[in-house]
Amino acid sequence: MLEIGTVLDLGDHHVQIMGNPDSHGDRYVVLIDADPGGPGVKGPFPHIHPTLVETFKCISGDMVIRAGRDVSELPVGGKVDVPKGQIHGLLNVGTDQLIVESEVIFPEGYSPSRDLLSLGATYDRLRRERPLSRFTGEPPILQMAVILDAYKDVQKQPGPLGVLFAALAPVGKMVGYESDPFDPKK
Secondary structure, eight states, X not given: OOOTTOEEEOSSEEEEEEEOTTOSSSEEEEEEEEOOOSSSOOSOOSBBOSSOEEEXXXXXXXXXXXXXXXXXXXXXXXXXXXXXXXXXXXXXXXXXXXEEEEEEEOOTTOOOSSOHHHHHHHHHHHHHHSOOOTTTSSSOHHHHHHHHHHTTTTOBOOHHHHHHHHHHHHHHHHTTOOSOTTOTTO
16 A cells, blocks of 8 residues: 555656545645756656546746647646646756656546556566666566556557557566566465
8 A cells, every 4th residue: 555655766756645645536646756857858758647637736846848739848836737648748857856746636436447556656666676677777678568558547658659568568468477566466
């Protein structure tokens, strides 16, 4: 069970659970902490939530957000709503830490078998407890494909990357990767 205050290491950004970690309610709030800008993505990589609405509020730092086709700076105190199904991602373009409040709102009657916080917790645990790729510093791509396939009701990768993960998921399953490598029942 994820508790308020839990911090998840998601690579170049961290997520801290700030409210309703049960996620069986209709919303929860997290703080996203992204390293200062520079080469590469410094914040959540562009993705889509097929069934969730997400609101971002810049708490501190210099933030650029992509929401759909719009790319804009979000000033401190600024908010942006991202409707379900819209590609979005954020980038820390400043020299200081970027702190962003993210509120995720589930649609009425929504009860996913796997939720967004579980996806983050699985990724965090993989980064801490399993060998990472010596090339990318991330979990193996076949492992990630299998996990993302299992969580596709809450998060998808757009474009060619999404097609690649979808194509690799059956291969990952065939060679033995599991969607929940930490399930104690296995």
